[in-house]
Amino acid sequence: MNPLLIPYLVAAGFFLLFLVSFLRDRRKLRNGFYLFFALVFLAVGVLFTVAAVSEDAAAILLFSVLALIPLTVLALGVFLICNGVTMLRREGRRPANLLSLAAGLGIIAFVPVNLIVEQIGWKPLEVFAMTVNALLFYVSFLFVCFLLYAIVYGRIRSRAGVDFVVVLGAGLLGGNRVPPLLAGRLDRGRLAFDAGRARGGDPVLVTSGGQGPDEDLPEAHAMADYLAGHGVPRDRILLEDRSRTTWENLVYSKEIMAEHRAGYRCVVVTNNYHVLRAALLARKAKVNGQVIGSRTAGYFWPSATIREFVAVLVEHRVFHLVVCGLIVLSTVLSQ
Known part of the structure; x- marks a missing residue:
């Protein structure tokens, strides 16, 4: 088998899982995970295909994507801070209205805080930071899948008659x-x-x-x-x-x-x-x-979406607490 086909086959497999699960019941959060991995492996397949034609072109493509990630995250942080300020002005200072502001500040502070921890050089603090980073990565992954499927589900219309x-x-x-x-x-x-x-x-x-x-x-x-x-x-x-x-x-x-x-x-x-x-x-x-x-209203959507995501996490808190516990344990033991 041509190795270039492997990422495409994996992507097709995840997309098939998505289709089967979606057609059985589109109201499943797992559909978002299937779709996410299908897109990831499709992107890997495209990168490998470009590399087979031109390694330089593949390197430029990979570098562009890797460079866009921190820039996108930075732009997201700034946007969420601005949105958080707007929320406070228009909706008041309730805790729920602080979510986008808190998320934006957390994103902007991520790199400086990690640099400070590295400069301090205290092992327990470094292990703590690595553990927090691993947990943030897990939550970010969940949020991306949630947001992806929320957008997809919200744009699909059913033509069936209703009572x-x-x-x-x-x-x-x-x-x-x-x-x-x-x-x-x-x-x-x-x-x-x-x-x-x-x-x-x-x-x-x-x-x-x-x-x-x-x-x-x-x-x-x-x-x-x-x-x-x-x-x-x-x-x-x-x-x-x-x-x-x-x-x-x-x-x-x-x-x-x-x-x-x-x-x-x-x-x-x-x-x-x-x-x-x-x-x-x-x-x-x-x-x-x-x-x-x-x-x-556009200004209301980001904070409300974060709130919905948090609510979904809470509704499945036992599973996520177990996963987070395993992440903490594995991170600490690996040091």
Whole structure:
């Protein structure tokens, strides 16, 4: 076998795994890992092919890629810091709004901190730094796979007809008004509702959201009023007004849909940054449907995406803690 074919065969193998897993259920995070490795081995194959034609060209290509990595990381750090400042100005100083700023500062500080540790030359500190770097590499790898598949999943549309369009709630403005973020979800849900009717179906909208401690009425009621005010018939809206979390949104909405129609199909609407995690939860809750997203303000997206990634890590914390423990152990023992 031609050695040049090996990376392409490995890439094809991972892409085949991706296709099989995706067609069985696209709401699996593992799909992102299969796709990531398929792209990596494809890139390796291209590099080897170029090297077979011209080693100089391959060296230039490899050097360009290696040079772009730190420049891209640096640019990302600066962007996240600027985005973090914008978040603080527009959204306030809540801990969740500090995520992009903290990530940006961490990226910018990475090289100087490691240089300082190297200059100090204290072995225990060097081992600690190596351990932290290994953990950061693992988390960065997970984030790249998460982001890659979040983008892919969010751009794939299903043409299958649906019986229900579930719109997930968000906090109300002033305790009783639909804020712009939630209005975006409702408008996206209305478009899906209209598209279903245009295809000859008769879908029902489900507004999902309970009443928070600072709200005058359940979110589902305010959402239904908004939809009715934008032309959706009241008799085509069902209310799920008990939930407080995304998990409860999905579980309680599932109960309503199953009660009204056995063997239902649905589409769940949320914001684009929340699509993948909502899809993972929908699969776990055995909701028969995919998730689509509405647009989010550009400045809000980076911090929100990091928050979603952290939430996914927490939901699988036992596995990741075990892996991190093994990374720490192997790093310490290797010194």
